[in-house]
Amino acid sequence: MQHKLYISILLITTALSCNSFGQELYKYKDKNGRWVFSDKRPEETQQAESLTHIKPKETQQRPKIYAQKCDNRHYLIADNPYHAPVEFRVVSSAFETGSKTYIVPSAKQEVLYENSAVMPPYRYAWQLGDPASMETNYLYSSPTPSKMLYEITQSFNGAFSHTDIQNNYAVDISMPVGTDISAARDGIVIWTKDDYHMSGRTEYFLNKANYVSILHEDGTYATYAHLLMGSIKVKPGDNVKVGDTLARSGSSGYSTGPHLHFVIRKNTGLKAVSIPFNFTDRNGIAFVPIEGMKIEGGISP
Numbered sequence: 001m002q003h004k005l006y007i008s009i010l011l012i013t014t015a016l017s018c019n020s021f022g023q024e025l026y027k028y029k030d031k032n033g034r035w036v037f038s039d040k041r042p043e044e045t046q047q048a049e050s051l052t053h054i055k056p057k058e059t060q061q062r063p064k065i066y067a068q069k070c071d072n073r074h075y076l077i078a079d080n081p082y083h084a085p086v087e088f089r090v091v092s093s094a095f096e097t098g099s100k101t102y103i104v105p106s107a108k109q110e111v112l113y114e115n116s117a118v119m120p121p122y123r124y125a126w127q128l129g130d131p132a133s134m135e136t137n138y139l140y141s142s143p144t145p146s147k148m149l150y151e152i153t154q155s156f157n158g159a160f161s162h163t164d165i166q167n168n169y170a171v172d173i174s175m176p177v178g179t180d181i182s183a184a185r186d187g188i189v190i191w192t193k194d195d196y197h198m199s200g201r202t203e204y205f206l207n208k209a210n211y212v213s214i215l216h217e218d219g220t221y222a223t224y225a226h227l228l229m230g231s232i233k234v235k236p237g238d239n240v241k242v243g244d245t246l247a248r249s250g251s252s253g254y255s256t257g258p259h260l261h262f263v264i265r266k267n268t269g270l271k272a273v274s275i276p277f278n279f280t281d282r283n284g285i286a287f288v289p290i291e292g293m294k295i296e297g298g299i300s301p
Contacts, residue, residue, distance in 0.1 A: 063104075063126045065090060065112070067119050076113035076122070080104040083237045084190045084215040085130040088112075089270055092122035103130050106188075107237075128190070129267030133219025139280040140184040141242050143173070143224060143262050144249075146297040150175045153259060155291040156276060161254070169274040170263035171289045177258045178231075179249040181224055182242075182297075184262070184279075187214035189238040190221060194247075197229040199255040209253025209261070212246045220275065225261040226252050 061081045065088060068075045076094075080086040083106050091099040094113055104110050113119055144150065154160055154172040162170050190213040198208070211225040212232060228250030234240060251258045265272045278286045279295065289295070 063088070063128075065122075065124045065126075072116065074113070074115055074117065074119050075111055076119050078102060078104045078110045078112055080106065080108055080110075082128065082190050083107055083188050084128055084221065085219075087127045087129065087131060087267055087270060088124055089126075090122055090124045093120045094122065103132075125270055127267050127270045127272060129221065129265075129272070130219055131267045131269045133266070135220045135266055135275060136218045138185060138216070138218070139278050139286050140222075140264075141182075142279060142281075142295055142297050143181055143184045143260060144175065144297045145180055145182045145243060145245070146175075149294040149296050150179075152289050152291055152293045152295065155289050155293075158291065165271070165273045166265060167263060167274055169276045170261055173260045173262065173295070175249050175258060175260060177228060177248075177250055179260075180245050181212075181227065181247050181249055181260060183214060183240040183244045183246055184222060184242065185214070185216055186241050187216045187222070187239075189213070189234045189236050189240060190215050191236050192232050192234065194227070194229060194232040196252045199226075199251040199253060201254065201256060206254045209255070210247075210250065214240060214246075220264050220266045223261070223263050223265065225263075226250055226255050226259060228252070 061079070063078075063080050063082060063086045065076060065078050068077055076090070078088050085106055086104050088102045088104060089099060090102070090112060100112070102110065102112060151174045152171055153174045154162055154170075156162065156169050156171075158170075158172070162168055192210075192212050194210050196208045196210055209225045210227040210229055210232065211223055212227065212234060213221055213223045215221045224246060226249070227247040229252060231248035231250070232246065234244075234246055240246065249258060249260050263274050264277050265274050276288075279289055280286050282296065287293075
């Protein structure tokens, strides 16, 4: 899942967008007899079942930059609703060098431009995290408190889906739907997504997974993905400790079956990259997660 957002914008007044809370999906078999779930209506020659999924109202905002006029002064404002710092880069002729980079603290708004003149056209990009932070060699607890053994079905540089810089060092752990997922490290909940219940292997599902992301004290952040819809027990801004229950496992989004996708990332300058890490077992012994390995749960809450 990608955490970088590009927006091109001209100087406009603030606009509000209304989202539809109902989404019509279609279930049908393709030419090869495989089941397909999609929001695109199938060809008329294909028999399809219409499924209506009522999405919960999304209340959380995303980081953004917007222009505003007040008392004949023009402002450019950066809004960071996340409980983590966000890096913004603004490109505009308003700046002598043509662009400027800002780090906006957690859950803050900052004025980037103030002038009697109208702000020239601009575009911007943002990335979660402060690139100046330095990660530590932390040993992560297993992300489930269960004492059962669970198989690592895909690890670092896995050929199926761990082939991009955001997921090169991710780990997939197979587990039954409904298994408790716990924090592998202390931190603050940055944001959650808990609004999708289906899975599939087409591009349509790439951004559909439910997840929890947690900021660590060294500036890295963990993402726990493919969670069961309706099971997330934390909210943005919550402080969590190792072993605290976050949610239950599922198979939401781009997934071939029930599992947990676990990854540690950091900002390297408007670019999120995954970083290698070690787990530690209940005896405190560190190990590198390897495909085919079976691991047991970590600290119980």
